[in-house]
Amino acid sequence: MISLFSGILMGLAPAPFNAWYFAWFALTPLWILVRQQKFWLNLAIIALAWGVGYDGLALFWITGVHPLTWMGVPWLASLAIAIFCWVFITLWGAGVVVVWSFLLNFFSHKVESKNLFGSLSIVLLGTAFWCGLET
16 A cells, blocks of 8 residues: 555656656655565555556556547547556556566575675666666
8 A cells, every 4th residue: 555655656756747856855755665565465465556656646547549539530439559568567557667666675685694895786777777677
């Protein structure tokens, strides 16, 4: 629940809401929850909830392709296309968050066990993983 709410809060950061200041703290619960998890299923559920909250809200604008009646697409089919596009892109983005959470969880435990530079290296790893996956 915290993860979903945090993702929704992060979803307010991009346009059209432009509440960019939420981005400064909306990621924090995700990072904390990901690092605390011991079981992969719990980790996947938390990351998926955050990703659906964020991407679902941030990408809702994609439903603006409806109606496609001007292209000869029937109204109901146009609605189905718009919803499919929104759900598919949302789940794709949430999948990226799930992969990131697995990487961060695995490597943060490795770094902690070797005590290499502490939290700074975990922040750098998490940031690098996020940027790499988004690229």
